[in-house]
Amino acid sequence: MVSRFYSQFTTSLLCIFSLISASSYAAPTVIASVDRNPIMQKEAVTLTVAVNEHVSANALNLAPLNQDFRILGNNTSTETRTINGTTTRITRFTIQLLAKRLGTLTIPAIEVAGGFSKPIQLQVVETKSDGQSQDIIVETSVSDKTVWLHQQVHYKVRLLYAVNLERGSLTQPELEGAIVEQIGQDKETEQLRNGRRYRVIEREYAVTPQRSGDFTLTSPIFSGDIVVGQSRRNSFFARNQTQRVTQLGDDIDLVVKPIPTTYQGHWLPSEMVQLFDEVTPQTGFVVGEPITRTITLTALGVTAELLPELQMNHGNDVKVYPDQAETHTGVRGNDIIAQRIESMAVIPNKPGQVTLPEVSVQWWNTKTEKIETAKLAARTITVKAAQVTQTTAAPTTLPSVINQDTNSSQPATQIEYQDNPWAWGYLTSLFAGLWLLTTLVILGMIWQQRGPKKTSASNMEGNSEKLAWGRLSKALKASERQQIQVLLPVWAAASLKRDGIKTLHQAITAFDNKELRIALEQMHACQFAKTPTAWDAKQLSKILNKLRQQNWHVSQPKYKLASLNP
Structure with missing residues (x-):
């Protein structure tokens, strides 16, 4: 009984509070108006929506206006007035509208914080041409x-x-x-x-x-x-x-x-598509020396982003290191021109005839409405072998130091024999004995000098290799690609005792080491890239150290102990 009474009492209180809340809260008053009516075609009209309280700018719902009007912009302002102790708060929305069509248009009821304005009938009439110029x-x-x-x-x-x-x-x-x-x-x-x-x-x-x-x-x-x-x-x-x-x-x-059903592949609609390439140097191609090939794809009436990436197969006769492609869009006269420029470093790895492959791009001719193909003919170039010059001179990269060592080495001792006439016959026996003794002493000295002379030449060769390696090591520590490319052939010539090694390609061929070839290809890839790429010479340094140790053990002379009993 008590529980039932309590439940009815609670329900009654909730109803009373609901009535009190409803009576104390009322939706705001919303008034909409326009600055003129009717309006001319292509003439903007200002719609003002006023609310009798402060509300957020997000409380205005402009979605119903999009059907017949373009909203050019809107702003919000608030105002507070106190007259004879009575405070009035106003929020005012100002919207710039542009009618989408002629005739009688309806500005629908605008909702703000639960309140609604009254619809407005707006007349849009055609602009009259009275022969007067417009401002x-x-x-x-x-x-x-x-x-x-x-x-x-x-x-x-x-x-x-x-x-x-x-x-x-x-x-x-x-x-x-x-x-x-x-x-x-x-x-x-x-x-x-x-x-x-x-x-x-x-x-x-x-x-x-x-x-x-x-x-x-x-x-x-x-x-x-x-x-x-x-x-x-x-x-x-x-x-x-x-x-x-x-x-x-x-x-x-x-x-x-839409794209024609007969078209397959990358879609490229244009009035004209052209391919152009340039090769530098134009002559004198040598194994191991880079050739720069630049290909430009040009199209009218499209954006550069629509130009395709060029596809080509260079084969195994060359190594290719492409740069990052450049794209441009510009205007020339009344034509929009798009370009894609691809540049690459091509390094031949064998002499003879080498073919730079054909390049083709399929496109849709918007004038003739047909499929066409822009082609760039293949180029055949003649690559010469790297020149090998046989010389006994030390590597030219280290002239000052090697010449200094060469100049400082002592020349072989030269002995001059003079025939002196004997004036006195009775001294013949005595001088004959002395002459024989002197001859034996001189022959012994010459025999002793032969060993040091060979040792001096060996030391000179070792010093040349050490000096070349020291300079190459500094370049490796600093990861200086240009210096490595110059100093590595110098060290290879001194290490392998082959004076004909003058280029990096000749050094790679002389060592015939796969790891060295791959490491230098990675160095080339960074060297010929247009965008600088981080490269570390640690791996190349390890490979060269290993080769140096192997070559050092092979080239070291084997000395035997002299016999105790001559």
Whole structure:
């Protein structure tokens, strides 16, 4: 019984509190109005929505306006008034609208924080042409009204004004499902029209449709303030009297056709596609020396991002190190030009005839509506073997030190024998014995000098290898690719005792080591890349140290102990 009474009492209290809350809370009053009615076609109208309390800017719902109007912009302001102890709070929303069509349009009820305004009937009438020139004109044009998917459209807008503008802005054209980018800078000129002088601002856009179908390319909107008179106050801080104006050009219908079913591969719609290449040097190709091949792909009426990556097969006769491709999009006259530039370092690895392969790009001709192929013919070049010069001179990279060692070495002892006549016969026996003794002593000295002379030559060779290795080691520690490329052949010539080693390719061939070849190919890949790539010579240093140790043990002479009993 008590439980039932308590439940009924609680329910009654909740009902009472609900009634009290409902009576104490009322939806705000929302009043909507426009600054003029009717309006002319392409003329903006200002819609003002006032609410009798402070509300957030997010409380305004403008979605119902999108059906018949373009929203150019809006702002929010708040106001608080206290009169005779009564406080009034007002939030005011100001929206700039542009009608999408002629006739009677309805501005629907606007909801703000639960309150609704009353709908407004707005008359939009066609602009009358009375033969008088307009103060502000917006003109639009396109290169083509029927295009293929991803085919770039050249869009041009021209703003003409014959009044004094204090400030102004021009929006970007809009196309559903398309990429719109401004090309270049604005161009300013002057033009006479109907006896009035206009200042002209011309702006160009590249419009790339991303979907096929029928679309409307909406015109940019100009909004600004024109000077209509000077302030009456004669003061330094006086401002000009201005009037807010809005103007736009004609919308353009655009038809975007899909990719033909007969087309296979990378889609490239264009009016013209060309391939061009350049090879440097043009003559004198040598094994191991890099050849730079630059290929340029040019297309009209597309963006550079649409150009394909070039495909080619160089085979096993060369090593190829490609640079990062460069892309550009520009305007020449009324044509939009896109370019893709691919550059690569080609290093022949054997002499004879070497073929730089053909390059081809398939594309769709938007004029003839046919599949075409741009081709770059193959090039055949003659590669000479690296020159090997036989010489007994020390490597030219270390002339000063090696010459110094050569000059400092002692020449072989030369002994001159003189035949002196014997004046006295009785001394013949005595001098004959002394002559024989002297001859034996001299022969012994010559025999002793033969060993040190060989040792000196061996030391000179060892010093040359050590000096070359020391310089190469410094370059390896610093990972200096250019120095390594110069110093490695010098050390190889001294280490292997082959004076004919002059180039890096000859050094690789002389060592015939797979690990060394791979490490130097990695060094080349970093050297010929346009974008600097981090490279560490630690691995190459380990390989060269290993080769040096192996060659050192092989080249060391084997000495035997002299016999104790001569």
